[in-house]
Amino acid sequence: MMEQELMQSISVGKEATSKTTALVLAGITGGIGLAITAVCIPFVAPGFRRICLPYVPATTEQVKNILQALKGRSGSLIDIGSGDGRIVVAAAKAGFQAHGVELNRWLVYYSRIFALAQGLSSKTYFFKKNLWKFNLNKYDNVVIFGVEEMMDELQEKFKSELKPNCSIVVCRFPLPNYKPIVIIGEGVDAVWVYETPLK
The missing domain is CATH 3.40.50.150 (Vaccinia Virus protein VP39)
Structure with missing residues (x-):
């Protein structure tokens, strides 16, 4: 009986750790996606203006x-x-x-x-x-x-x-x-x- 309770406790612990890991990974992925979007918007936005003046470096x-x-x-x-x-x-x-x-x-x-x-x-x-x-x-x-x-x-x-x-x-x-x-x-x-x- 005690062995069965111990196995259940370990199983619940692993499940909680897996959920926490999944949440952390989802948070990191979402944060990276948000950061990339924030950096890219100023470079894409000119295409939506009345007159598109894109960034093209001078030679x-x-x-x-x-x-x-x-x-x-x-x-x-x-x-x-x-x-x-x-x-x-x-x-x-x-x-x-x-x-x-x-x-x-x-x-x-x-x-x-x-x-x-x-x-x-x-x-x-x-x-x-x-x-x-x-x-x-x-x-x-x-x-x-x-x-x-x-x-x-x-x-x-x-x-x-x-x-x-x-x-x-x-x-x-x-x-x-x-x-x-x-x-x-x-x-x-x-x-x-x-x-x-x-x-």
Whole structure:
């Protein structure tokens, strides 16, 4: 009888341990799934906006072409949709007081850490803001990697907000209604340079 009670007690103990283990594993799996979702949402969310502006890192050639387009310029610079911050950091190295505006919180954090690691945190700043609600009127230079669907609206924003003699460096797609001063590079690495007032 005592042996049977002991066996039952061991069986109940094993069952309780199995349930606890299953609950712990379910909690860990759920936590990992939630963490992955939280990290991925900012990268997937742009696809659900009115104008999808995905994160596509600039190539080394594109950065080189942008810096060439800015040669002889100085002052403040804003990179609209600054992504991982590589253009802002390159501009700061070239002597600009460089800012980036980016909607993706994780890319803003990454950019700030990247600038800090390069010793440029005092010459850079990254805003977590919507570019359509961000005023550009204090900047001497603007860089944008846009998509075709946004360029009409963007050129209107430039016309209403940018001060005279502001240099605009446009990557991937040109402004549809204005003639660039110069085009540097070819294909996806090409940049179109404009100056305000737009003509």
